[in-house]
Amino acid sequence: MKLKELEALLQDVSPFERPKVELEQYPTRAHIAARMLYTVGNTYGELEGMVVDLGCGTGMLAIGAAALGCPHVLGIDVDADALAAAGANLAAIGDDLPVDLLRCDVAALGAQARLRADTVVMNPPFGTRQRGADLEFLRAAFRVSAGAVYSLHKSSTRAHVARVAAGELHAASAEVLAQLRFDLPASYAFHRHKTKDIEVDLWRFEVSSSA
Amino acid sequence: MKLLTHNMLACHIKSVKNGFPFKIEAVRVEEIEADFDPDFLRHIFPRIEYHALREAAETLGAGGLPEQADEASLEDEDFLRAFHHALLEVVLEEGALICPETGRRFPVAKGIPNLLLHEDEC
Numbered sequence: 001m002k003l004k005e006l007e008a009l010l011q012d013v014s015p016f017e018r019p020k021v022e023l024e025q026y027p028t029r030a031h032i033a034a035r036m037l038y039t040v041g042n043t044y045g046e047l048e049g050m051v052v053d054l055g056c057g058t059g060m061l062a063i064g065a066a067a068l069g070c071p072h073v074l075g076i077d078v079d080a081d082a083l084a085a086a087g088a089n090l091a092a093i094g095d096d097l098p099v100d101l102l103r104c105d106v107a108a109l110g111a112q113a114r115l116r117a118d119t120v121v122m123n124p125p126f127g128t129r130q131r132g133a134d135l136e137f138l139r140a141a142f143r144v145s146a147g148a149v150y151s152l153h154k155s156s157t158r159a160h161v162a163r164v165a166a167g168e169l170h171a172a173s174a175e176v177l178a179q180l181r182f183d184l185p186a187s188y189a190f191h192r193h194k195t196k197d198i199e200v201d202l203w204r205f206e207v208s209s210s211a
Numbered sequence: 212m213k214l215l216t217h218n219m220l221a222c223h224i225k226s227v228k229n230g231f232p233f234k235i236e237a238v239r240v241e242e243i244e245a246d247f248d249p250d251f252l253r254h255i256f257p258r259i260e261y262h263a264l265r266e267a268a269e270t271l272g273a274g275g276l277p278e279q280a281d282e283a284s285l286e287d288e289d290f291l292r293a294f295h296h297a298l299l300e301v302v303l304e305e306g307a308l309i310c311p312e313t314g315r316r317f318p319v320a321k322g323i324p325n326l327l328l329h330e331d332e333c
Contacts, residue, residue: 049251072251078327100213102323114218114221116258
């Protein structure tokens with residue numbers, strides 16, 4: 001599938017109807033999701049095994065990974081409304097994409113010792129509403145992935161993310177692949193401006209095999 | 212929920228020691244077609260608890276898996292086909308996952324298992 005086709009497919013993935021502030025539910029834009037997944041699949045060849053999407057929301061990354069040929073994707077989210085929307089998005093595409101959905105708290109994934117994916121792709125909360133939420137997702141991703149973790153984090157947190165990856169998580173490597181401009185739509189009532197641009201890093205981490 | 216996903220989940224209630232595998236209460240099961248990908252099947256096999264998969268498949272009405280299987284079985288096309296079918300093509304749409312130790316029931320609705328715990332279970 002070409003990048004343009006993927007982006008067109010992902011344009012049809014509906015965003016949250018009523019985003020929840022406490023979960024920082026903002027959609028991953030189709031063009032960002034498409035480029036991110038294209039990098040994972042084409043540059044690194046890391047969509048060939050099992051993929052987990054942590055905090056999958058309405059399923060943008062999970063659906064995109066499956067559309068690019070990943071044989072089994074598991075999308076995990078704590079929110080029933082998000083998962084219902086993801087299920088509806090999958091049904092609307094109607095191609096029997098190999099995506100399973102699971103309702104579980106990301107904090108509880110440490111207890112799922114058998115859950116092991118080859119690659120984790122995620123667009124976690126930025127941790128602006130609930131401090132540390134971004135790193136809680138990163139910790140969970142390192143537990144679940146046997147290979148690589150792709151994640152989006154605010155550029156302003158770059159030094160901190162690098163420290164946590166190297167120090168606490170013993171990442172074999174941690175690299176910012178690209179800096180993206182995220183136009184956060186005015187999803188919430190307290191957003192006064194129509195959109196707000198923020199700088200976001202696309203990270204690729206390699207999980208240490210001994211961890 | 213496919214049985215590949217089932218095979219990787221356990222009951223994570225704090226006091227539970229052996230929360231794997233979930234027993235399955237099947238109300239509605241569907242079969243879908245998935246791409247046959249021998250490389251992926253061979254790759255994922257070591258991560259699968261085979262007996263749990265076989266039992267789950269039988270619960271969902273998908274027989275055909277031999278009693279035992281090991282790495283050598285992966286050279287056998289018939290086995291690969293049966294393994295592929297059980298792992299990726301049988302889907303629990305409605306029902307529940309039951310903790311083997313406590314009997315705690317986790318509902319599965321529209322194919323999505325809900326593993327959220329109550330506060331006193333964490």
